[in-house]
Amino acid sequence: MTQYIYLTVxxxxxxxxxxxxxxxxxxxxxxxGIIGSGTIGLSFLVAVGAxxxxxxxxxxxxxxxxxxxxxxxxxGLNVNVAYQVDQLSLVMALIVTGVGFIIHVYSIGYMxxxxxxxxxxxxxxxFIFAMMNLILGDNFVLLFLGWEGVxxxxxxxxxFWYDRKFEKGTTGDAAKKAFIVNRIGDFGFLLGMFLIFMTxxxxxxSEVFSRAxxxxxxxSVFNFxxxxxxxxxxxxxxxxxxxxxxxxxxxxxxxVSALIHAATMVTAGVYMVARCSxxxxxxxxxxxxxxxxxxxxxxxxASIGLVQNDIKKVLAYSTVSQLGYMFLALGVxxxxxxxxxxxxxxxxxxxxxxxxxxxxxxxxxEQDIQHYGxxxxxxxxxxxxxxxAALAIxxxxxxxxxxxxxxxxxxAFANGGFILWLIGAVxxxxxxxxxxxLYFLTFExxxxxxxxxxxxxxxxxxxxxxxxxxxxxxxxxxxxxxALFSGEGGNRFENWLEPVFKSAxxxxxxxxxYSSFDEILLMVLTVAGAALAIYFARYIYxxxxxxxxxxxxxxxxxxxxxxxxxxxxxxxxxxxxxPILKSSDNFLWRIADVKIIDGVVNGTASLIESISGKxxxxxxxxxxxxxxxxMLGIVIALFWIxxxx
Amino acid sequence: MPVPIEYYLVLSAFMFFTGVAGVLTRxxxxxxxxxxxxxxxxxxxxxxxxxxYLGNPAGQLFVFxxxxxxxxxxxxxxxxxxxxxxxxxxxxxxxxxxxxW
Amino acid sequence: xSIELILFIIFGLVAAVSGILMITRSNPxxxxxxxxLNFGSLAGxxxxxNAQFIAVAEVIVYAGAIMVLFLFVIMLLRPExxxxxxxxxxxxxxxxxxxxxxxxxxxxxxxxxHPGSIIKPDVAASIKAGTVETIGRELFTNYxxxxxxxxxxxxxxxxxxxxxxxxxxx
Numbered sequence: 001m002t003q004y005i006y007l008t009v010x011x012x013x014x015x016x017x018x019x020x021x022x023x024x025x026x027x028x029x030x031x032x033g034i035i036g037s038g039t040i041g042l043s044f045l046v047a048v049g050a051x052x053x054x055x056x057x058x059x060x061x062x063x064x065x066x067x068x069x070x071x072x073x074x075x076g077l078n079v080n081v082a083y084q085v086d087q088l089s090l091v092m093a094l095i096v097t098g099v100g101f102i103i104h105v106y107s108i109g110y111m112x113x114x115x116x117x118x119x120x121x122x123x124x125x126x127f128i129f130a131m132m133n134l135i136l137g138d139n140f141v142l143l144f145l146g147w148e149g150v151x152x153x154x155x156x157x158x159x160f161w162y163d164r165k166f167e168k169g170t171t172g173d174a175a176k177k178a179f180i181v182n183r184i185g186d187f188g189f190l191l192g193m194f195l196i197f198m199t200x201x202x203x204x205x206s207e208v209f210s211r212a213x214x215x216x217x218x219x220s221v222f223n224f225x226x227x228x229x230x231x232x233x234x235x236x237x238x239x240x241x242x243x244x245x246x247x248x249x250x251x252x253x254x255x256v257s258a259l260i261h262a263a264t265m266v267t268a269g270v271y272m273v274a275r276c277s278x279x280x281x282x283x284x285x286x287x288x289x290x291x292x293x294x295x296x297x298x299x300x301x302a303s304i305g306l307v308q309n310d311i312k313k314v315l316a317y318s319t320v321s322q323l324g325y326m327f328l329a330l331g332v333x334x335x336x337x338x339x340x341x342x343x344x345x346x347x348x349x350x351x352x353x354x355x356x357x358x359x360x361x362x363x364x365x366e367q368d369i370q371h372y373g374x375x376x377x378x379x380x381x382x383x384x385x386x387x388x389a390a391l392a393i394x395x396x397x398x399x400x401x402x403x404x405x406x407x408x409x410x411x412a413f414a415n416g417g418f419i420l421w422l423i424g425a426v427x428x429x430x431x432x433x434x435x436x437x438l439y440f441l442t443f444e445x446x447x448x449x450x451x452x453x454x455x456x457x458x459x460x461x462x463x464x465x466x467x468x469x470x471x472x473x474x475x476x477x478x479x480x481x482x483a484l485f486s487g488e489g490g491n492r493f494e495n496w497l498e499p500v501f502k503s504a505x506x507x508x509x510x511x512x513x514y515s516s517f518d519e520i521l522l523m524v525l526t527v528a529g530a531a532l533a534i535y536f537a538r539y540i541y542x543x544x545x546x547x548x549x550x551x552x553x554x555x556x557x558x559x560x561x562x563x564x565x566x567x568x569x570x571x572x573x574x575x576x577x578x579p580i581l582k583s584s585d586n587f588l589w590r591i592a593d594v595k596i597i598d599g600v601v602n603g604t605a606s607l608i609e610s611i612s613g614k615x616x617x618x619x620x621x622x623x624x625x626x627x628x629x630x631m632l633g634i635v636i637a638l639f640w641i642x643x644x645x
Numbered sequence: 646m647p648v649p650i651e652y653y654l655v656l657s658a659f660m661f662f663t664g665v666a667g668v669l670t671r672x673x674x675x676x677x678x679x680x681x682x683x684x685x686x687x688x689x690x691x692x693x694x695x696x697x698y699l700g701n702p703a704g705q706l707f708v709f710x711x712x713x714x715x716x717x718x719x720x721x722x723x724x725x726x727x728x729x730x731x732x733x734x735x736x737x738x739x740x741x742x743x744x745x746w
Numbered sequence: 747x748s749i750e751l752i753l754f755i756i757f758g759l760v761a762a763v764s765g766i767l768m769i770t771r772s773n774p775x776x777x778x779x780x781x782x783l784n785f786g787s788l789a790g791x792x793x794x795x796n797a798q799f800i801a802v803a804e805v806i807v808y809a810g811a812i813m814v815l816f817l818f819v820i821m822l823l824r825p826e827x828x829x830x831x832x833x834x835x836x837x838x839x840x841x842x843x844x845x846x847x848x849x850x851x852x853x854x855x856x857x858x859x860h861p862g863s864i865i866k867p868d869v870a871a872s873i874k875a876g877t878v879e880t881i882g883r884e885l886f887t888n889y890x891x892x893x894x895x896x897x898x899x900x901x902x903x904x905x906x907x908x909x910x911x912x913x914x915x916x
Contacts, residue, residue: 621742624677628669628841635844638851645858647867648754653795654856656758660765662849667769669841673825676769676777679816683765683781686788686808689800697795700871702880705800706889709881712807713896717903719812723819724910731913736825 001049002064002085008043008093009083009132015039015125023118033108036121040104040128044097051090059499062086065138065206072141076201084138084205088500091339092135092271099263099346100128102465106354107255109461110361120160124259127153131264135271140193140203143272147236148186150265155179157260158252166251174251181245185235192228196279199225205275212278213503219283226279226286229272230293237269238320239297239327244569246320250312254357257312262319262349267342270326274335277504281333291331291416295423298324300566302430306437307552307562310367311356314438318393319349321427325408328424334411335501336494340480341408344400347476348392351469355386358458358466359442366453369438374447378455381463383443385470390439392473394432394530400477402527407480409526410519421522428526432533440541653694660687672737674726678719685715753794760787774820778813785809796869796876 015036026032054062067082083089104124111120130149137143159175166174193203199221200208212222233239238246249261260266273280273290280287298321305317322345329338360367362379376383392401405428413421449455457463480493498505540548552559561567660683667680689708696704730736761784768780785808792801874880885893 616746619744619746621745622739623741624669624738624841625837628837628844631665631669631841631844631848635847635851638848638855642851642855642858645855647748647869648750648794649862650865650867651856651862652754652758653791654861655853656762656791658849658852658856659762661852662845663762663765663769665848666842666845669845670838671769673774675774675816675820675823675825679777679781680769682808682812683768683784686785689804690788690791693792693795693797693800695865696875697797697872698865698867700868700875702875702884705797705876705881706884708797708800709803709885710892710896712803713900716807716812717899719815720903720907721910723815724907727819727823727911730823736823 001046002053003066004046005050005066005083005085005093005136006068007046008097009129009136011039011043011046012125012128012132016122016129019118019122019125023122026118029108029112029117032118032121033104036125037101037104037108039125040097040101043128043132044094044101047090047093047097050085051094054085054087054090062499077197077203079139079141079203081142082138083136085136086500087497088271088274088339089135091343091497092267093132095343095346096128096131096135096264099350099469100124100131100259102468103255103259103263103350103354106258106357106462106465107253109459110255110357111253116160120157120253123153123156123160124255127157127260127265131268134268138205140196140205140208143275144186144189144193147189147232147268147272150260150268151179151182151186151236154182154249154260154265157256158249160252160256164251167248171251174245174248178245178249181242182235185232185242188228188230188235189232192225192232195221195225195228209276209278209503212282217282222279222283223286226276226283227289229276229279230286230290233269233273233327234293235269236272237266237323237327239269239293239324240300243297243301243320244572247313247316247565250310250316254312254353254360257316258350258353258357261316262353263346266319266323267326267346270323270330270338270342273327273330274339274501277335277501280330281504287331287333289331291328291412291420294324294327294329294331295412295420295427296324297321298328298427299423299430300324302427302434304562304565305434306430307559309370311359311369311372311438311442312353312367314369314434315349315352315356318352318431318435321431322349322393325405325424325427328412328416328420329408332411332416332420333505334408334415335504336497337404337407337411339497340493341404344392344404344473344476347469348389348399348401348473351385351389351466351473352393354462354466354469355382355389358382358462359455361458361462362455363449363453366449369441371449372442373445373449374443375455376443379443379457381457382466385463385466386443387439388470389473390435393435394534395428395526396530396534397527398474398477400473400475403477403480406523406526410522413518413522425526425529429529429533432530433537436534436537437541440538445542650694650698654691657687657691657694660684660690672739674729674736674738675723677738678722678726682715682719685711750794754791757787757790757794760784761791774825775817778816778820781816782809782813785813796872798876799878799881800876 015038018035019032023032054064063084063086065082065084067080069081070078071081072079104121107120107124111117114120127150130146130153132146134143134146134150137146155175155178158178159172162170162172164171196208197203199217200211200215202208202211231242235242246261246266250257280290301317301320301324305314305321308314308317322341326338326341326345329335329341358379359372359375359382363372363375366372388399392399395402395405397403409421409424409428412424564570664680664682664684664687667683668677671677671680689711692704692708692711696702696708726736729741733741735741764780764784764787768777768784771777771780785804789801789804789809792798792804
């Protein structure tokens with residue numbers, strides 16, 4: 001089955017083609033949905049098969065490369081279309097196809113009745129195609145192909161309802177923002193790729209990484225490569241300073257937010273850093289930078305999420321914050337912890353988004369949580385699954401979020417120092433707080449909506465995926481139980497992924513002097529803090545709503561700052577966007593284009609016109625004038641002959 | 646002493662010059678035609694001169710054919726002038742300027 | 747002052763003067779008549795060069811047929827006397843200058859080439875070459891192909907002239 005791993009890439013592409021070309025003619029939504037979800041389901045089965053097969057291989061042989069054909073062969077550059085099946089790509093493949101399949105099934109119910117139903121599914125399949133290329137490719141070029149492809153699909157899907165208004169512009173503006181900001185990151189990624197080729201002479205993962213481990217290359221080169229690659233990651237995975245597109249991406253349909261902006265695309269940056277672990281590990285100062293950026297992003301985004309009133313916005317900032325956690329893990333050298341959090345985050349964040357979609361769907365596109373309240377009795381299943389997801393993200397044991405978040409925090413403390421752990425811990429408290437604010441305001445308490453809304457439970461096509469994800473969120477963490485608890489085997493997840501990061505972990509400072517007592521202490525601290533935060537949220541939003549209002553009035557400046565997202569978008573607009581637009585308008589258009597280029601072209605034409613206007617006067621029409629000219633020519637010829645005699 | 650050959654050739658050149666001046670200067674189409682015939686005859690004179698001084702009849706045969714062609718050309722040319730005159734009612738070349746810019 | 751030189755001077759002078767006169771008359775009939783005179787003197791020149799056949803052919807074909815044709819057309823169309831003005835100023839003087847230049851160039855080349863030193867006149871051969879028998883023999887043996895082609899040319903010219911000069915194109 002490993003040999004057929006390319007099917008996971010090919011099947012979604014087929015689905016994209018079929019739905020894209022024939023979709024508008026197939027009037028039956030069920031068929032489109034079956035084609036769209038079926039391809040992903042089959043891909044998932046192929047991935048599971050490859051996984052089982054790889055489990056049977058001995059640990060050293062677990063990397064298989066399936067080459068399809070030779071793509072580029074120019075000079076020293078030799079790039080194949082080949083897919084690498086190893087532990088890391090299998091984990092990612094299972095997550096992408098598994099969660100992707102669930103979300104596809106959910107979308108059949110959510111997008112019911114939409115006039116472009118077929119277009120949605122063809123775009124979703126195209127996205128899975130690109131994402132699989134990204135995570136399965138065995139060289140940087142194929143990864144970049146997938147990188148750009150998911151950016152494109154993100155644009156297409158965010159702007160899916162292209163004729164809808166969104167905040168101050170249209171959904172098209174949000175889609176463009178996502179694409180353009182991603183592009184800025186991609187430029188950094190490209191520079192990193194160029195440097196890699198220059199330094200190592202190849203773009204193939206195996207060759208580059210083995211050379212990186214053995215060759216003697218100065219640290220400054222590694223620093224630059226790692227820095228550029230990380231810039232690409234900040235664009236794709238929404239870290240400071242390029243996170244601004246993610247909240248605006250909520251303009252798209254909710255399944256899009258769940259699939260792309262929670263579970264898969266935004267984790268591409270994390271995957272890339274993990275895949276290039278040896279390069280990052282060889283650049284210690286950049287690792288520190290990554291950890292700091294991750295931690296700060298986590299705190300920053302969590303603080304904004306505290307006061308947002310749109311249900312999807314809260315979840316968007318929560319995503320940015322959790323991504324910060326993943327980068328924090330990568331930055332301190334805990335690569336497996338970062339990937340572990342990718343997996344658990346995919347489960348509970350997709351569940352949160354799908355649950356939010358269920359609420360939005362039944363409240364007829366109302367997204368302001370100030371108009372929700374008491375929905376538990378109308379939508380019991382949605383409420384129950386949402387609660388499970390909220391508990392998971394807050395890090396309450398024994399749900400999955402607890403294990404992954406704790407893994408990260410422990411590694412941050414042991415390898416990164418106290419400050420990083422503190423930032424992470426405070427963010428965990430804030431996460432619990434705002435998540436349960438969201439839960440209580442939406443599902444508990446008194447109903448704050450008018451009589452025109454009739455909330456109801458969503459159809460089975462939407463609630464069954466919710467329940468599947470809830471089960472995964474609950475028990476998914478047991479795969480990564482820390483060595484503390486599981487005894488002889490150690491952390492199963494970590495053991496599985498360890499060979500991939502072996503060469504990198506040699507270069508990273510490992511935990512040394514801390515004992516297991518410290519680990520348990522920290523665990524207890526964070527869980528207790530989270531529980532306190534939940535209780536506090538319950539107190540404010542259920543029992544004493546006036547308290548929230550009073551606090552917001554007393555700290556009006558701070559409240560405004562948080563509500564307006566620290567005015568980052570406005571700052572970017574003024575500092576970057578407007579000057580570029582103005583200079584392009586004034587200089588590039590008015591002067592360069594109109595005066596210079598048009599001037600040259602039109603000027604040439606008018607020059608020729610004036611010259612020919614003068615030359616045409618030579619044609620008098622009188623034959624004798626022509627004869628005179630001919631005789632003149634003869635005279636000149638005779639002169640020539642005479643002079644040469 | 647027989648006539649030096651250059652005299653004949655200079656006479657031929659002079660007749661040629663006369664013909665050229667006539668072609669370039671006169672307005673009447675028929676007179677232009679006659680000047681062209683004059684030029685042809687100057688060439689004939691040269692040919693016959695060389696043929697005589699070299700003793701080779703080839704030059705005179707050439708003259709024979711030149712005369713034939715000149716006759717044919719004169720016939721056709723005059724037919725054209727007649728046709729032109731019927732349309733434009735003028736014989737002046739500089740009034741026939743349809744190809745003017 | 748041999749007789750050949752005197753003959754040459756007489757005939758040559760007549761030819762040159764009649765040429766000049768031909769191009770300067772305003773009456774086209776006068777131009778035609780002077781051209782006939784020119785052809786006549788040319789025939790005389792040919793005789794002094796021992797080219798008997800060509801001389802006779804000149805008179806018969808040129809002076810007798812072609813010029814008569816010219817005169818017919820002139821009488822038929824009756825062009826008015828030309829006013830010796832030219833619409834485009836300066837062209838006339840310019841063209842005369844060009845023509846004079848051509849003449850001087852040709853004269854220079856002739857004297858520069860100095861053919862007199864190379865070519866010695868061969869009187870006996872030239873007499874023999876100018877006779878009708880020689881020309882006839884050459885025409886029908888060595889140059890029979892151009893001869894036949896000339897026949898076709900004349901046929902084509904005849905047909906062309908008839909078609910062109912018709913009142914309506916059929």
